[in-house]
Amino acid sequence: MNVLLVYAHPEPQSLNGALKEFSVKRLEAAGHTVRVSDLYAMKWKAVLDADDSTEHVPGTAFSPSLESKHAFENGTQSADIAAEQDKLKWADAVILQFPLWWFSMPAILKGWVERVYAYGFAYGVGEHSDTHWGDRYGEGSLVGKRAMLVVTTGGWEPHYGPRGINGPIDDILFPINHGVLFYPGFDVLPPFVVYRTGRMDEARFAQTTDALGRRLDEIWSTRPIPYRRQNAGDYDIPECTLKDAILPGQVGLGVHVAR
């Protein structure tokens, strides 16, 4: 199988660098073909702007979504964007690996999402009407592929627990797992999170790579997070709200997971 590892850390001699190297070796040893988008090493352009297409939409102010649509449809996207889209099409599984900075992904990776996730590729896919609000959240261009986050954080696990002050890790990662990965169709696996990275010694590193290795070995068999598909009957359209009969009265991020 083909695995794309999108990796965002500035220093190869880091925990993240070591975990990335470990993952590549483990996946290759299992017979998979691995490609790495090492965003810092690639000097990835983080900022979405008018230079992202080779042909500006004539007579218009720069509109991020319209410009993206035009460039995607007309083959006038900047080459670095098209290359990453090709890697996504090639991949059977995608891993996003990054340190959690300010409770989200590093800017360089956020900019990868913004630029590579073109209109017509990752959003604006399918009919948008009063009866069908796009092929998204379980449908879309990337359906049939798997995705998983590998995240490191300096905070302690209880800080990200159900009543931890940072917020539960699944809620903090919801905008990424649900909003970035499930949205264009990925099956999203539970994240692999390494806590308290400031206290990493040889023994803990060995435990960590053992656990990560098992997750990589099971990447094709792990049950995805059972997010509800938008167009499978659970939501009123076009409001895109969970139907009254499902988990009546309950609110919050958790209602979008079918437990």
Add this chain to the structure above:
Amino acid sequence: MNVLLVYAHPEPQSLNGALKEFSVKRLEAAGHTVRVSDLYAMKWKAVLDADDSTEHVPGTAFSPSLESKHAFENGTQSADIAAEQDKLKWADAVILQFPLWWFSMPAILKGWVERVYAYGFAYGVGEHSDTHWGDRYGEGSLVGKRAMLVVTTGGWEPHYGPRGINGPIDDILFPINHGVLFYPGFDVLPPFVVYRTGRMDEARFAQTTDALGRRLDEIWSTRPIPYRRQNAGDYDIPECTLKDAILPGQVGLGVHVAR
């Protein structure tokens, strides 16, 4: 009073550009002094890397946090970072204005946070021990200042409602409001959110600026979101988990707001 508006949109001739211009005029008409950090116009460097300090920590691999600490303590931060920190110190209120891209802030603004929020300035402040886990979440360098998000999104309001498929807007913005603003000490005001930006006509624009104008007029009197302060007795330290006696059995992001 002094207001800093940090603004992230690539096109001046946009809804965001118009709302930014409106806000500056409204605040100035009320007698406030306004400074704008227009990140796209400034060509803000979005990517945190070793160039962010003028003096590398000798003999070390690049560590984002240790390098930031060293540069902040020794006055060797890159000039653009120090200038933004000075603006934050100067401000009585800070507005972050941006389009919601993939359920978070644009990469250029995320990179502003990562680079300006230095170790010793926005994190790593105060004692870190088994009895005091830093001056954060209601304490810290920016205490006494107010902050507010002004956010635009193409999605409909119900898509971001309590049972909307995108997740409730307060939960989606929690990593920013709580994790980026409350963390270093800001009093965080409820966000001003403009939905369904694709359907903006003159009448709706007038309604929108009326509503935004009222929020700006009331920026000094609006009650902040009552996030719980980490060191005011509600949390067990160092686990930083909500004490068992408070909202027993409840979990999720909402428990950190004292309603």
